[in-house]
Amino acid sequence: MAREGARSKDSxxxxxxxxxxVAGVSPTTVSRVLNNxxxxxxxxxxxxxxAMERINYTPNDIxxxxxxxRLNLIxxxxxxxxxxxxxxxxxAVERTLAENGFKMLLCNSANRPDxxxxxxxxxxxxxxxxxxxxxxxxxxxxxxxxxxxLVGIDCDLGEGSVQIASDSYGIGELATRRLIDxxxxxxxxxxxxxxxxxxxxxxxxxxxxxxxxxxxxALVREVEFVKPDDEKGAVVAxxxxxNPDIDGIFAGDDTMAAICLNVMKQRGLSAPDDIKVVGADxxxxxxxxxxxxxxxxxxxxxxxxxxxxxxxxxxxxDNPESNIKLPVELIEGKTA
Amino acid sequence: MAREGARSKDSxxxxxxxxxxVAGVSPTTVSRVLNNxxxxxxxxxxxxxxAMERINYTPNDIxxxxxxxRLNLIxxxxxxxxxxxxxxxxxAVERTLAENGFKMLLCNSANRPDxxxxxxxxxxxxxxxxxxxxxxxxxxxxxxxxxxxLVGIDCDLGEGSVQIASDSYGIGELATRRLIDxxxxxxxxxxxxxxxxxxxxxxxxxxxxxxxxxxxxALVREVEFVKPDDEKGAVVAxxxxxNPDIDGIFAGDDTMAAICLNVMKQRGLSAPDDIKVVGADxxxxxxxxxxxxxxxxxxxxxxxxxxxxxxxxxxxxDNPESNIKLPVELIEGKTA
DNA sequence: ATCAACATGTCAAACGTTTACATACGAACA
DNA sequence: TGTTCGTATGTAAACGTTTGACATGTTGAT
Numbered sequence: 001m002a003r004e005g006a007r008s009k010d011s012x013x014x015x016x017x018x019x020x021x022v023a024g025v026s027p028t029t030v031s032r033v034l035n036n037x038x039x040x041x042x043x044x045x046x047x048x049x050x051a052m053e054r055i056n057y058t059p060n061d062i063x064x065x066x067x068x069x070r071l072n073l074i075x076x077x078x079x080x081x082x083x084x085x086x087x088x089x090x091x092a093v094e095r096t097l098a099e100n101g102f103k104m105l106l107c108n109s110a111n112r113p114d115x116x117x118x119x120x121x122x123x124x125x126x127x128x129x130x131x132x133x134x135x136x137x138x139x140x141x142x143x144x145x146x147x148x149x150l151v152g153i154d155c156d157l158g159e160g161s162v163q164i165a166s167d168s169y170g171i172g173e174l175a176t177r178r179l180i181d182x183x184x185x186x187x188x189x190x191x192x193x194x195x196x197x198x199x200x201x202x203x204x205x206x207x208x209x210x211x212x213x214x215x216x217x218a219l220v221r222e223v224e225f226v227k228p229d230d231e232k233g234a235v236v237a238x239x240x241x242x243n244p245d246i247d248g249i250f251a252g253d254d255t256m257a258a259i260c261l262n263v264m265k266q267r268g269l270s271a272p273d274d275i276k277v278v279g280a281d282x283x284x285x286x287x288x289x290x291x292x293x294x295x296x297x298x299x300x301x302x303x304x305x306x307x308x309x310x311x312x313x314x315x316x317x318d319n320p321e322s323n324i325k326l327p328v329e330l331i332e333g334k335t336a
Numbered sequence: 337m338a339r340e341g342a343r344s345k346d347s348x349x350x351x352x353x354x355x356x357x358v359a360g361v362s363p364t365t366v367s368r369v370l371n372n373x374x375x376x377x378x379x380x381x382x383x384x385x386x387a388m389e390r391i392n393y394t395p396n397d398i399x400x401x402x403x404x405x406r407l408n409l410i411x412x413x414x415x416x417x418x419x420x421x422x423x424x425x426x427x428a429v430e431r432t433l434a435e436n437g438f439k440m441l442l443c444n445s446a447n448r449p450d451x452x453x454x455x456x457x458x459x460x461x462x463x464x465x466x467x468x469x470x471x472x473x474x475x476x477x478x479x480x481x482x483x484x485x486l487v488g489i490d491c492d493l494g495e496g497s498v499q500i501a502s503d504s505y506g507i508g509e510l511a512t513r514r515l516i517d518x519x520x521x522x523x524x525x526x527x528x529x530x531x532x533x534x535x536x537x538x539x540x541x542x543x544x545x546x547x548x549x550x551x552x553x554a555l556v557r558e559v560e561f562v563k564p565d566d567e568k569g570a571v572v573a574x575x576x577x578x579n580p581d582i583d584g585i586f587a588g589d590d591t592m593a594a595i596c597l598n599v600m601k602q603r604g605l606s607a608p609d610d611i612k613v614v615g616a617d618x619x620x621x622x623x624x625x626x627x628x629x630x631x632x633x634x635x636x637x638x639x640x641x642x643x644x645x646x647x648x649x650x651x652x653x654d655n656p657e658s659n660i661k662l663p664v665e666l667i668e669g670k671t672a
Numbered sequence: 673a674t675c676a677a678c679a680t681g682t683c684a685a686a687c688g689t690t691t692a693c694a695t696a697c698g699a700a701c702a
Numbered sequence: 703t704g705t706t707c708g709t710a711t712g713t714a715a716a717c718g719t720t721t722g723a724c725a726t727g728t729t730g731a732t
Contacts, residue, residue: 013483015688026712031690038691039709056481061461062398062407063688066717071398080427082621087423091416094444098451103458106442108430115434122439125397145392147349229624258625285418288565289594289625291601351718362682367720374721375679399718402687 023051084283092304149314172206184248254279294333359387420619428640485650508542520584630669
């Protein structure tokens with residue numbers, strides 16, 4: 001009874017039922033007007049619209065979803081939205097989704113398998129219609145078991161899913177070749193320590209191929225990507241100190257490139273004079289902050305756009321291309 | 337009947353009903369087990385858990401929400417997630433929400449009033465329990481009308497809402513004073529062109545006060561924040577060309593500071609020798625990319641954390657502090 | 673025997689929608 | 703005069719849960 005009082009007529013959001021009462025018709029008729037389904041006389045239509053206006057009615061997508069089993073909701077899992085690459089992807093995905101009447105549930109996995117697992121559970125419970133995954137830290141089966149539409153950005157989610165990635169091998173190839181063409185003989189390749197088999201690892205593969213092909217010896221080091229930037233810097237510093245002959249660095253991504261440049265500066269080394277540095281990604285914000293960085297740019301907006309379009313296509317039962325590879329481009333800066 | 341076939345037993349996700357059937361109890365009992373409500377024997381509890389395990393049951397938060405009117409969902413509106421400041425806020429908000437069992441619906445308003453309005457509508461339809469707004473482009477009434485819990489970051493959403501902001505006046509004060517102490521006599525202040533009355537505008541107020549107090553003349557210019565970075569650069573270039581006596585710039589935020597530095601470099605001007613530049617925000621990623629930038633740092637993580645905690649408190653009917661102002665800190669770099 | 677108290681579980685209504693089915697009316701057709 | 707169609711509306715079941723009211727059984731005290 002306290003409850004009755006709590007949501008007295010006006011306080012609770014009105015539903016289709018209230019609209020019906022005000023308009024003097026049945027709830028079904030209101031639903032018909034809302035969805036333009038079946039026959040409705042103009043007179044009734046007007047009455048209903050007036051009623052909706054009068055009591056400030058908003059349809060409830062949640063209730064709708066329970067019936068037709070579709071909420072038009074997409075889960076998006078990234079390691080960190082604060083990373084320039086992922087931030088730009090997320091923004092592009094969200095824009096494209098919104099333009100098509102979909103919404104996005106954002107998840108930051110922090111590259112932690114336990115978090116990623118609990119996000120998967122959360123997404124299932126919330127009836128998402130599909131999931132876009134940016135960085136895998138657990139087996140793809142965990143996703144497959146959801147029985148939902150799946151799009152992997154830079155990762156393979158298996159049978160029936162769509163995979164979107166830049167030409168990772170091309171990234172490694174362009175970057176490494178650029179350094180060699182510049183005269184580097186001892187090139188350090190930095191990579192994240194992911195155990196997962198991701199296309200991004202092909203960057204390293206390409207580096208190895210190109211370096212070998214040039215008759216040089218390889219030098220690959222891993223940096224844990226969960227660490228804060230300054231700790232990564234310490235790792236880089238150690239590597240540089242231990243290998244004073246390094247004259248070129250393929251940093252793996254632009255953030256690592258920035259970290260390398262910072263460490264170098266602390267040691268009185270400058271790019272490109274002492275060591276040449278090439279990054280990868282070329283996010284818009286990154287380029288504003290570091291316009292001089294030599295890097296290999298991905299078409300990040302396109303990746304996000306395609307991811308969104310693909311997941312929508314999958315949900316609609318269409319057959320989108322299942323393995324999209326986007327070209328990359330070397331951006332000439334002043335660090336190599 | 338084709339329908340019956342389409343979702344035959346196994347294909348559709350099992351509900352509480354299926355669990356009940358397998359466990360040989362009633363749906364109510366299953367619900368009781370799930371929510372630990374009422375008396376249940378250990379035996380029954382085990383049977384139910386086994387059944388859930390067996391048919392791979394996941395509760396449906398959506399259905400739950402329809403009953404108790406609470407979905408534990410928060411709408412978050414930012415202009416662009418790709419901006420370093422907003423990306424870091426969003427990340428902190430999401431982490432804090434997730435830790436408390438809430439989820440986030442992300443919206444990129446692009447600072448467009450029409451988009452912001454349609455997002456509000458979307459959020460209402462999706463039964464969000466509260467909204468966190470980062471940048472207002474429409475009247476706050478539009479939010480108040482939702483009748484939901486509201487938290488404004490750097491903006492006032494009116495009666496009953498919580499407002500969280502850095503000490504904006506302090507930002508302008510520290511930056512401007514720093515430039516004056518450094519000997520600047522002609523200081524340009526850049527600001528966005530927002531028509532809204534936001535706390536962030538106090539940065540300019542402080543600039544005006546400090547400049548006047550020092551007996552200098554003010555020079556404030558607006559830059560449309562919706563434009564891409566290179567167009568902003570063109571605006572800055574024009575300002576610099578028209579005012580060759582400028583010897584210091586309070587850029588408003590770090591991105592503008594970066595743009596200023598880029599334009600200066602194109603013109604053969606360097607910081608701090610020719611023109612001193614101070615930014616504002618000090619996002620983590622920004623500092624990695626531009627470690628030499630002199631800026632005023634906000635505690636962005638804390639802002640996000642507080643925003644999330646505040647909205648949860650509001651939803652729970654608690655009484656969180658309604659106007660939180662966070663201290664800022666001058667970061668000494670090499671551009672001033 | 674009777675009654676309260678506890679332990680366990682079932683039933684049915686509710687949340688805000690959609691939709692298959694039924695009803696009702698007039699007009700056109702044979 | 704009946705059959706069929708086109709139009710306009712209402713009824714009730716369903717979606718997957720939760721929950722208050724109720725039913726049944728078992729103890730133990732009176």
